[in-house]
Amino acid sequence: MVDPCISKMRAQVEEELKAAMQYMAMGAHFSKDTINRPGFAEFFFKAASEEREHAIKIISYLLMRGELTSKVSDLIKRNLNPQTTSWANGVSAFKDALRLEASVTKKIRDIIIVCENNPTHFNDYHLVDYLTVDFLGEQYHGQRDIAGKVSTLEKMMDRHGVLGEFLFDKKMLDGEL
């Protein structure tokens, strides 16, 4: 592997963990008794764990390619505190989640561009393929899922307000959505 591809991949670990922390904050928010949406909370906690798994996948790939033999301590700067910790309703949280996923997708695409085309003219085919198939695939599926939820939830809340969000939450909790 060559720089700047390596640095981009290293930076992505922190991006995924930042996303994980943001999802954790969403999960924590919807767990509060004053909000009380366990379905949303469960969804976001699960998303947080998945983002952490992505970070671990990137680390594993780098290790497989013989990287991370030094400066491991620099891999993650410690301040991964989430930017937002409360949301007005479920829809705004899902919209934030969609924005978050879109930004992560863009960063992955940036890595692909850098790893294909760099000053040392080393096109990292395997890495690009791995990112394209595994990572981008999962990103797009995730975005589609969240976008669908945003649409349905907005329609439900438009006519039925809190009842819409309540029912949506219970359906999510039961795994029906």
Add this chain to the structure above:
Amino acid sequence: MSVDRPHQLHVQVWRHRHRRGVPPAVRQPPLHPLLEYLLMSTHYANYEKNRPGFEKLFRGLSDDTWKDAIELIKYITTRGGEMNFGTSALGEEDADAPNFELYELQSIAKALDMEKKLAVEAIRIHSEATRKNSKFHDPEISYHLEHEFMPKQRDIIRKLAGYTTDLSSLLDGPDSSLSLFLFDDYLTKQ
């Protein structure tokens, strides 16, 4: 023994909506110890160190920390509290020069220190939740700590302490490199 920042969220006291009295601050230990374990695991997984046993040990600690963090958030919110993702309450002791690229015995010792610090913190919270603090008596928190939290800590600490004992005596012997290899091999099976 010195202690680093523990990996779990710690609630010092809960904001209880219907309770009167001084709302206690919700303490939030940094989640970075969770990341510390991940970094330590990564260090042992590179091709130069190549210790799959140590990698597995620290990855396991990181995974458990993550799950416990989520459980603790749920517990905090069960008690009507709020998770505070702000600054770490215990400060960043290693902020200047964090180092996760340690030798094997050092890294287990560091993990042991982190877990012990967590236990000490839990004991302090327990003492505040019981009658020591006259304004605040919370048997539910003390129950949770006594039954859910402390047994796990006790077992992790005992396990890591045992490892440090074994590893330091093995490394003192004549076959230290071989011992280290065999110990790492043993860790892969745990």
